[in-house]
Amino acid sequence: MARILVEPSLGEAAAVLREAVGRGDTVVLIAECSVEYEGRGASRLGDGERIIIVKQDGAFLVHRPVGHSPANWQPNTTSIVVEEAGGGIVITATRVKPSREIVRVRVTRVLALYAGRLRDTAEFIMYLDEHEIRDILYENPGLIEPGLRLVEKEKELGEAGYADLYGFDAEGRPVIVEIKRVTAGKEAVHQLLRYIDAYARRYGVRPRGIIVAPALSAQALEAAKRLGLEYKRIDMQRLWRMKKERERRGGRSLLDYLGGDV
Amino acid sequence: MARILVEPSLGEAAAVLREAVGRGDTVVLIAECSVEYEGRGASRLGDGERIIIVKQDGAFLVHRPVGHSPANWQPNTTSIVVEEAGGGIVITATRVKPSREIVRVRVTRVLALYAGRLRDTAEFIMYLDEHEIRDILYENPGLIEPGLRLVEKEKELGEAGYADLYGFDAEGRPVIVEIKRVTAGKEAVHQLLRYIDAYARRYGVRPRGIIVAPALSAQALEAAKRLGLEYKRIDMQRLWRMKKERERRGGRSLLDYLGGDV
DNA sequence: ATTTCAATGTCGCCT
DNA sequence: AGGCGACGTTGAAAT
Structure with a gap:
């Protein structure tokens, strides 16, 4: 009592x-x-x-x-x-x-x-964490770039760690994608660079590196440019709306809603 | 009321x-x-x-x-x-x-x-954060290495950021120190490497790099070894004792009491 | 048990 | 206000 x-x-x-x-x-x-x-x-x-x-x-x-x-x-x-x-x-x-x-x-x-004694057995459900964003992008590579073909999530790259997404662009060049669900700073740039270097050492080819985030800090953008890395802006609100839409309509692909770019 | x-x-x-x-x-x-x-x-x-x-x-x-x-x-x-x-x-x-x-x-x-309405105007005092550890080490460079002479805290190194400590060893070689108050991972190694590279680019001399931390993860140790960086283990408890000694606050610590009564 | 990485991180400092 | 790094970070997943 x-x-x-x-x-x-x-x-x-x-x-x-x-x-x-x-x-x-x-x-x-x-x-x-x-x-x-x-x-x-x-x-x-x-x-x-x-x-x-x-x-x-x-x-x-x-x-x-x-x-x-x-x-x-x-x-x-x-x-x-x-x-x-x-x-x-x-x-x-x-x-x-x-x-x-x-x-x-x-x-x-x-x-x-x-x-x-408080009774609380309800389940807590979290949506749109980085894991879910990665899965959505993996299934919809067109959101990142037309013609992109993704072949692996969490690609292992030795001591550098695990790259979020890995695939090949329309011209067949390898691409490594680093996802940030909030504004990316320079640590994200350096993290991606570590993956790029590790990949280059292992396969002898320098892949493209793309940071996918809702925003990139000025210094990080500068660093990315200097290091030959790319940045693709993604609208999280839109991704969220698309996800809700998809759930409401019963499991249609996000591609169905792709008007232009994201 | x-x-x-x-x-x-x-x-x-x-x-x-x-x-x-x-x-x-x-x-x-x-x-x-x-x-x-x-x-x-x-x-x-x-x-x-x-x-x-x-x-x-x-x-x-x-x-x-x-x-x-x-x-x-x-x-x-x-x-x-x-x-x-x-x-x-x-x-x-x-x-x-x-x-x-x-x-x-x-x-x-x-x-x-x-x-x-709750009245709470007391000051919150935090001891032994990274800032304080840096100050203690700056004043006691012998804790890192005999003969080490430290000349600067938070040394600015351009876009690489700020190195925790900077000085010269017994043989006059420049030394850059990265401090972690908890087990250091590979991001600490790469952070230090960034400072080293920035220093080398600016001054034309590659400095020694030392990670000072209570522990270093196995992968980080591996990476440090491969990259020619050094690791100096530091005992936080000892630092804490030194600090209390130095401040002569009188009165024993909670941990001392607990160690005694168990 | 250790290591790694994300987090609705938050917080504080500094530009 | 934005960037940046520390935090008694915490927390979860993977090794």
Whole structure:
């Protein structure tokens, strides 16, 4: 059964907190606290009013009243210990695995507390990540260039890594494609260059290299030009609309909707 | 004044929620909901019990009862709109800035609601980030190599970027150092290579290149060897101890305490 | 278990 | 405002 406390005493809050954590329930605290972290790095955060969350799998979060990301956290906590010490509640979340890391929260006042088991079994579905974009382009090479024939996804190129797409253009020259779903920077250019070089070393032919992205930074464009690499702009919104259209109409090819270029 | 509601009606919750959001207060909802997102990507999440947070700067989070990261979120929301529709509350968090993005939550049942203004003005201090490590190494070049003399931090190398450290070894040869505070991969090797090449082009001398990191992946080590680059392992724990020694802050670290009590 | 790469990455710094 | 690189990045997939 869920428990909700409004401005409880620290002792009361500690008791409910300890029991809930022991049962593996979700706990949400609105509380004044300070936080220390030591592990890969180290941090200190003085007193303030925050949202503290202990999840059912031991995930631990301290959120300040502003900002998207937590001030401190612990992803897969091996142990969460609740103690009363020095007129406050001390919550210690310890993780050992990749490296030993500790988050310690000292709670000095509790404004509100929720403790209970949340039921959430729904499936989370994500659309149009890079993987899906690659698949769409692989099946519709005309979106990149007329006459392009793609023969491989994730082409292995030794220590250089894996090229997103590989194929041959209308004139039979090998083509390597690097896809970015957001504005590409120069690291994308250098990544593509590594693939090109690895390919050239292995096959003795320098392939064309094409960066496919919704945009390319000025410096990256400059670098690409200088290095003989190409850039093909792709409209993600349009790709998204085409995907939805295709799903709605029941599995027709994107090529059916190709008026001109993308 | 803070408001806390326990299993309120949807109308009651909506009213409080709307008012709190309008005032720019923090709102924490424990509620059954479904979530849709469309923007750079798109996602769907069916009904389940979750923690919904609206922060004072408009940051918006939907947390499932497990996992460290939010299922859906909105970092810097331009607008948050609360509506009652179809027997539920619809919260729409819209952002326009980098690209138009919408998160829409349909709340079907509210288990608990907190709304209030949280006061948190404390400073967050982060220790041992890459910047600080660079400074420590700059002042203690012997940690990298005996006889090393460092002359510049963040050495500008044109379009290649900025090398972390630059100096000369005991024999007077130029040295470029790339620092990674976690295990370095091959992108670190290639990054260093870019600096080396840029330096060689500009000064007509090929400098030594040293990757300083707590570890180097096998492939990266292979690549470094082949490319004539060097690797110097650095013990982050030791650096941390040196830093504390240097600052003479007094008081032992959390890890020391934990090491003792286990 | 390690390595690699994408991410609705976010965040901060700097131009 | 845009580019760039770090992050206690996290997370997932592949080796």
